[in-house]
Amino acid sequence: MAAVEPAVEYADVLVVGGGPVGLVTAYQLARNLPTSAHRIRIIEKHPKSSQDQYGRAITLFPRSSEMLDQLGLAEELAQQCFACRHTVNYDKDGKEFPGRGWSFMEQMKDTKWDFALVLRQKYQEEIFKSALRKEGVELEAPWDLKGIEVIEGAGTGGYKVLAGIENVETRVKKVVKCKYLIGADGGRSFVRRAMNVPFDGSSSEDKWVRVDGVIETDLPKPRTYCAIESPTHGNVLWAALDHGATRIGYAFTAERQKAYKEFNEEAAVKEAIASVKPFSLKFKQVDWWTIYVVGQRIARSFFVKDCVFLAGDACHTHSSGAAQGMNTGMHDTVNLGWKLSLVLQGLAKPDLLSTYEAERLPNVQKLINYDKDISRLMTMQLPENWKGDPDADPNEILGTVMAEAATFSSGLGIFYEPDTYLNLLQGSGLSSVQPGQRAPDVSLQKPATFEPTRLQAETPNIARFYIVLFVGDIALTKPALAAFTKSVANSQWLFDSKYPISWISIFDGPGGPSAYETLGGMPFGRVFYDEDHSAHERYGVSAQGGAVFVLRPDGWVGTVVEMGARAEEKLKRYFGRFLRVDGKARL
Known part of the structure; x- marks a missing residue:
């Protein structure tokens, strides 16, 4: 009897992996693309058990929340x-020792989301799946990816990838x-x-345990x-x-x-009780526990053959020492989501x-470098290549390293290097941002x-750029x-x-x-007032001069130009690098 050929189905994008990174990636694409013209699919191999769902990542820092x-x-x-x-x-004797450990978290300011948002992955995934479902896309599980073939010569915008998938339960x-x-x-x-992408790095002999309950x-x-600075x-x-x-x-x-x-x-709980001495600990209920090997690895490429992407743990792994795993994955997916949305719509060049x-790899490398030191120090070992006092207290050094990494850990200090493409310098002295x-x-x-609002609330990430005029004091500008x-x-x-462009005007002073x-x-786009001058001050824009900012869909600044006669020329120079309409460069 002849073998039955697998059914062939089509999609614009296939997302593999139903964790937070995969779900948020699929959500962005489904939200930004008209469903009548594009199809987004997401598959997950494992029908997750309750134990799996309760554990894993827990913390979102301010920039991820933003x-x-x-x-x-x-x-x-x-x-x-x-x-x-x-x-x-707390030190080993149970006395408070300020300025160490996670103390940087109390300095996470300059944002509405000035706290660590702690919510276990199980609950985050439920929220993301519900949002995705409202956009007409359902997580397909349990489907296992069995093979990938890239068709050479398929052409720009063609169906380049053949993905063989199998239902884990029915074997369809x-x-x-x-x-x-x-x-x-x-x-x-x-x-x-x-895709034969090398995963550079190493695993250590260190093992860590996590217990929730x-x-x-x-x-x-x-x-x-x-x-708690435990000696054991x-x-x-x-x-x-x-x-x-907890x-x-x-x-x-x-x-x-x-x-x-x-x-x-039982052993994990016993060791947890010993680890927090001199304090007492009793588990009334254990939700989840795990033991894992600490290591740091990074994929040599995040984008292969112009059609296959890696995101989240698929392209970088590290310890949970700095609580950055899911945060870094969120930065990946938000960076990728709007770019792929615009390319699929034919609004941006491939x-x-x-x-x-180019943007994510350097920031992931920074995290890996921090994590190597932090994970060793948390295991009471001095960093590799340590050149300081060999008898230094690892807890003291850890406090210093965590403080140095504070703005990176919160995400508020993460930046992309200026370039000649997406982050274009076109003048100096116009602003401090x-x-x-x-x-x-x-x-x-x-x-x-005169209702209060926030800039980020008025610039949602819907794969659109925002040209924001800081008008300054209109009597002067x-x-x-x-x-x-x-x-x-x-x-x-x-x-x-x-074109995926919206306009906003911000006047300095009360409305x-x-x-x-x-x-x-008539003003340009929607109008807002900077009643107490704080917005102009935060951006370093003078009331006498004003400035024009282009905000990328993901909330980073793309370029800044003066509010004057050469503005159109400089905006065209910026957008002309990557935007197109109807498949033709029109700028």
């Missing part, structure tokens, strides 16, 4: 999370032909291995992000979780391992996709109603604004609805009864 807020996802996370704003560090086989495939399938990524304790400040279990993590639970994490040293022929849940790796840096969230006031208006007046492309009368004409 990015999810601009995607319309963070509010639901905040409904269920434990919002952690307080930290404490299918072939999905897609334009792009995204591997968000974890540290043992099949996609990465199938409901506890009783005499620790004085249990509902915090806490570090390294720098112990104590993290207050959602739904009243996570205990500790180093399982070679010396402690000798006591166990088999390491099971070259734009190469900037995903430069291309490639995060666009700070600032308080604004709506016209007429009218000549510059008039020159700007004249400059862009005949530039139809700047206002063509085919009047009519934006038209304040300006003496």
Whole structure:
């Protein structure tokens, strides 16, 4: 009897992996692309058990929360999370030792999301799946990716990828032909291995244990992000979780391992109790536990054959020492999502996709470098290549390293290097916020109603750029604004609805009864007022000069130009590098 050929199905994008990174990637594409013209699919191999779902990643830092807020996802996370704003560090005798451990978390300012959003992966995934479902896409599980073939010569925009998939339960086989495939399938990524992408780095001999559950304790400040400097279990993590639970994490040293022929849940709990001494600990309920080997690895490429991407743990793995795993994955998916959306719509040139790796790889390398030091110090070892005092206290050095990495860990200081493409320098002295840096969230006031709002709330990530005019004091900047208006007046492309561009005008000072009368004409786009001058001050824009910012869809600054006669020329220079309409360069 002849073998039955697998059914062939089509999709614009196949996302492999149903964790947070895969779900948010699929959500962005489904949200940004018209469903009548594009099909997004996402598959997951494992029908996850409750134990798997409860554990894993727990913490989103401010920049990740900001990015999810601009995607319309963070509010639901905040409904269920434990919002952690307080930290404490205890020495081996149980005395508070300020300035060490997680103390940097109390300095995470300049954002509405000025806390660690702690919500276990199980609950995050439920929120992301629900949001994805509302966009018409259902997570398909359990489907296993069995093979990938890239068709050479398929041409730009063609179905370049043949993905063989199999239902784990029914053994039904299918072939999905897609334009792009995204591997968000974890540290043992099949996609990465199938594409022969080297995974550089190493695993150490260090083992760590994590235990989640409901506890009783005499620790004085249990509902915090806490570090305990244990002489036997390294720098112990104590993290207050959602739904009243707590996570205990500790180093399982070679010396402690000798006591166990088999390491099971009972042993994990026993060691957790020992790790937090001199404090008492009792588990009323254990939700989840794991033991794993600490290591750092990074894929040599994040984008292969112009059609296959890697994101999240599939292209970088590290310890949980700095709690950056899911955060780094969120930075990956948000960077990739809008770029792929614009290319699929024919609004951007395919070259734009190469900037995903160019921007993310250096930041992942920074994380790996930090993590190597942090993970060793948390295991009471000095960093490799340490040139300081060989008898230095690892806890003291850890405090210094964590403080140095603070803005990177919070995400608020992560930036992309200025270049000649997406982060374009076109003048100096216009502002203190430069291309490639995060666009700070600032308080604004709506016209007429004077309702308060925020810049990030008014610039959602829907794969559109925002041209933001900081108009300054209109009484002083009218000549510059008039020159700007004249400059862009005949530039139809700047206002063509085919282009993914929106306009915003921010006036320095309190609002009047009519934006038209304040300006003496129609303003550019939506109008907001900087009542207390704080927005202009935060961006370093003078009330006398103003400035024009281009904000990328993902909330980073693309370029800054003066509000004057050459503005149209410089905006065209910026957008002309990557935008197109109807498949033709039109700028």
